[in-house]
Amino acid sequence: MVEDKVNTHITKELGMAFEPDNTLEDIFIESTFNQFERIREHELEELARMKRERTVGKGLITIVSEKLFPTKNGTSERIQVLTMQIGTHTTAYCPLTEAGINIPKNPQWLIGKTKLVIIEHFQRTEEGNFAVVSITAGELALQRKLYEEIVEQEGNKVYTGTVSGHIPSAQTILVEVHGVTVGVRYSQWSHSFVRSADIIIGDVVELIIDKVVEKDGRYEFRGNKKKLETDPMEKLLELNKRRDRFVGKIVGVDAIAGIFVEVAPGIQFKGLKGRNLANPTVDDAVNQTIVTCELLNIDAKNRRGTVRILNYPQGQSKKSYSSIYQF
Template identity: 30%
Template sequence: MPEEVLGQSWSSQEELETLARIKRNNEITKGVVRSVAFRKMPIQENGRVVTKEVEVAIFLLPGGIKAYCPASEFMDHDFKSLTGFVGTIQEFIVEQLDLENKMAIVSVKKADEIKKNLFWDELDYLNQKDELSERLYTGVISGFNPQTERIFVKVNGVDCFMLKYDWDHGRIRDISSQIERGTTVEVKVLRIDKERNMVQVSRKAATEDPFEQLEQLKDMEAIAGKISEVNPIHGIFVQLDVGLEVKGMKPSYIEEPVVGDIVSCKVRTIDKEKRHCKVVIIGYPRGKRKRKDVGAFLFE
């Protein structure tokens, strides 16, 4: 059987010169992980270049240029497979141009190292000035631990972590359903521990507090919402368009709501300190959804 080898990275002198310039200037560039496969390619091993079959992330750069990153140069963490990164955008440096085989070999890990050093210098400076929480950063969700419900975000090459309750201002139900690897998020840094190489970030701190918006709505005659839960013990919950899920109440003459009902309601109480708000349902502007009768099919 023929060996599985990688295709050529460039097809013109112009594309080669572009890659050579990026390599010469040690520029950090970006590309999309188009696919992942096991292929034979030259890699560094014990100070020598050897050709062996390894897992490779195949990048597509602007203009159709391809580049190849072996798993050992993808990230500091070891992953069972790189397939979860297909479709994501990653930053890297061009580490080697194999002119004989027309192959560009890149390293995400080394690009992360460059960004990481600059980022830590910046964090140290801001921390000393007590201005750590004032800077806004763009990060990319890199993972999620379902046991601890910790969210992992990569910011400037540094693997940061976020607690579940730093994801949003409102009530958070199934956090795992809201987390998608590769998604870009705006965050602020809450604290750093350089000795332990830890950075805690918050998406919530980077967004406007919806309770501030609620204050502007409390004098309105009616605001729109959607029934998000009807619990026989804990009662009714309403999702407002400001991004908060709040406690709902209803007068006796109003029909019982079901999940999904669009409601008009009025703000009754707001307690910013306790993060608590109650609304009173005053109507169903789109009509009532029918309550599902589990035995109804017997009479159809």
């Protein structure tokens, strides 16, 4: 009798040891599902709040394709639609007509970009949360907000922005400030000559926004970076008064036009070679050879002047025998 009880107890223990451990796996799956549901519910609540308050959100554009999309007249048409990811469990759709104030000619360029959006409609599905958004509405909302801030500050506030584009044909640099594009003309960018090579996308700059044009509920912002900078011409005038020598660099050598020396960032003066000094070459211009200069004359109003080259403190660039000129 005792032996039977012992055998029964051992059998039960062995049975428990070899039973598949589904309990922990089931608990893990249930926990993960519940967490997924909580996140999805939270995002759904956030979508509702954003739609109710017309709050601007952000979405990552993942696909641009044709889809059957409902129109305002109640029918559906095949149109180009941006598929976007908002949060973790929300897929958003934006018709190309609502893809921004300025839509690129090739909408595929939008893929991979994060854009500002306003939620127009949302609902929950078995696959996840679903939303219809407008990038244009999001951009316009931020434009209005920035405009109101500029009016309140009377255009005196200094903004920090990121260089987002460059249009050489329009001599305009684009800077993104608080999600809004601000255009800065070359003439308002710097006291010095603006070169395309000096404009680097992603650079952080400071500027003021001193002009806003409103048309049909949309705003065009114009910025000024030059006002925040000291004119290097002032330093050159001071050097001229003291007759100080200074460092420049050769940026141009031409048989007809002569020598050009950059005396400050973007400011080029005519250069004259000093006595007993080797002639500069095209290679010196290409490699921007450092020179010691003295000012001979300066016209601050027209931003012109002449310098005498006294020395090559670091030596000349390797000479090209076909490019030696006499001046």
